[in-house]
Amino acid sequence: MSRSKISVIGAGNVGATLAQFLAIRELGDVYLFDVVQGVPEGKALDIQEGAPHWGYDSNVVGFTTPGQEAYKNLEGSDVVVVTAGLARKPGMSRDDLLGKNVEIMLDVGRNIKKYAPDAVIVVVSNPADIMAYAIQKITGARPERIMGLGGSLDSARFRTFIAKELNVSVEDVNAFVIGGHGDDMVPFIRYSSVAGIPITSLLSKEKIDAIVKRTRFGGGEIVDLLKTGSAYYAPGVSILAMVESIVQDKKRVIPCAAYLSGKHAEHYGASGIFIGVPIKIGKEGVEEIYDIDFTQEERELWNKTVQSVKNNCQKVDSFLSGKL
Numbered sequence: 001m002s003r004s005k006i007s008v009i010g011a012g013n014v015g016a017t018l019a020q021f022l023a024i025r026e027l028g029d030v031y032l033f034d035v036v037q038g039v040p041e042g043k044a045l046d047i048q049e050g051a052p053h054w055g056y057d058s059n060v061v062g063f064t065t066p067g068q069e070a071y072k073n074l075e076g077s078d079v080v081v082v083t084a085g086l087a088r089k090p091g092m093s094r095d096d097l098l099g100k101n102v103e104i105m106l107d108v109g110r111n112i113k114k115y116a117p118d119a120v121i122v123v124v125s126n127p128a129d130i131m132a133y134a135i136q137k138i139t140g141a142r143p144e145r146i147m148g149l150g151g152s153l154d155s156a157r158f159r160t161f162i163a164k165e166l167n168v169s170v171e172d173v174n175a176f177v178i179g180g181h182g183d184d185m186v187p188f189i190r191y192s193s194v195a196g197i198p199i200t201s202l203l204s205k206e207k208i209d210a211i212v213k214r215t216r217f218g219g220g221e222i223v224d225l226l227k228t229g230s231a232y233y234a235p236g237v238s239i240l241a242m243v244e245s246i247v248q249d250k251k252r253v254i255p256c257a258a259y260l261s262g263k264h265a266e267h268y269g270a271s272g273i274f275i276g277v278p279i280k281i282g283k284e285g286v287e288e289i290y291d292i293d294f295t296q297e298e299r300e301l302w303n304k305t306v307q308s309v310k311n312n313c314q315k316v317d318s319f320l321s322g323k324l
């Protein structure tokens with residue numbers, strides 16, 4: 001069986017961390033791309049040289065992208081992960097990155113379209129739901145082949161905080177977060193449990209509210225601590241779970257930003273945008289979207305996150321107008 005080819009565009013904190021995780025798990029050969037001369041080659045070589053201790057045979061190679069010739073190496077990618085772009089600093093929201101990062105998506109997306117039109121694309125660059133939308137417009141790829149990082153990471157944070165509060169293993173905590181990957185994301189309390197026991201019967205309302213708030217601002221908490229950039233270890237492993245489900249066709253159900261159309265658009269009251277919903281991930285990309293029921297209160301929270309994603313997509317439309 002031939003090895004999968006996984007390309008990671010952006011060899012910064014998230015991209016390089018992910019590249020190492022992918023190699024350690026031996027999910028395929030890893031191709032790392034970045035605009036900064038020497039950085040993707042250097043980081044790839046550094047990761048490769050750790051192979052004897054980890055015991056992996058994945059090839060890890062890097063390419064500097066100016067000159068565009070480097071992008072030819074995207075050819076044959078099964079998965080392309082987009083982590084290129086600016087990360088926020090204290091005082092910034094993810095939306096503040098939109099203007100600069102959509103310009104970067106134009107460069108990256110054009111090359112994915114040219115060299116890897118059949119790959120499944122995982123968009124990480126922030127604001128991720130909006131950059132997934134931009135990548136779809138730029139590449140023209142089938143929307144089911146594209147997913148954005150959000151829920152996989154936000155749910156990991158939510159599960160971690162629940163486990164810590166109850167002093168139980170994270171393995172027994174099931175919980176997920178839907179909506180846009182922004183401050184109005186929706187940690188879904190009603191579907192959260194510990195070994196099947198609803199968290200509402202284990203934790204007080206005050207405790208749950210505090211955990212929900214911390215989850216919503218989980219990215220910002222790390223930004224405030226690091227000061228120079230944003231999180232990358234938990235993001236790296238959250239992307240790893242998505243890529244693993246794609247290349248191994250595992251059919252994992254993980255909340256991710258997916259494109260809503262047809263009956264799903266009707267159910268979620270949002271059409272033609274990418275936003276975090278529970279999806280089944282396999283070798284084809286987004287293989288199924290699950291429509292979950294909302295209470296009145298949950299529906300209000302949902303509508304709010306939909307509205308902010310929609311507003312940002314309009315900004316992308318104006319930016320891309322005349323450029324495609």
Ligand SMILES: NC(=O)C1=CN([C@@H]2O[C@H](COP(=O)(O)OP(=O)(O)OC[C@H]3O[C@@H](n4cnc5c(N)ncnc54)[C@H](O)[C@@H]3O)[C@@H](O)[C@H]2O)C=CC1
Pocket residue numbers: 009010011012013014015033034035036065083084085086087088097101104107108123124125126128148149150153181229230231232235
């Ligand atoms: N969706 C999510 O849950 C998460 C999203 N992010 C986002 O991921 C992005 C990357 O974060 P970090 O790796 O921490 O940032 P970083 O600054 O460490 O790395 C970004 C890399 O992108 C490269 N880059 C810039 N323009 C490029 C281009 N045109 N082509 C190729 N490479 C280019 C830079 O040279 C840099 O090495 C940010 O936008 C961040 O907000 C980060 C964590 C979680």
Ligand SMILES: O=C([O-])CC(=O)C(=O)O
Pocket residue numbers: 087088094126153181218219220222223230231235
């Ligand atoms: O907070 C950020 O800017 C990076 C990110 O999306 C996260 O860690 O959730």
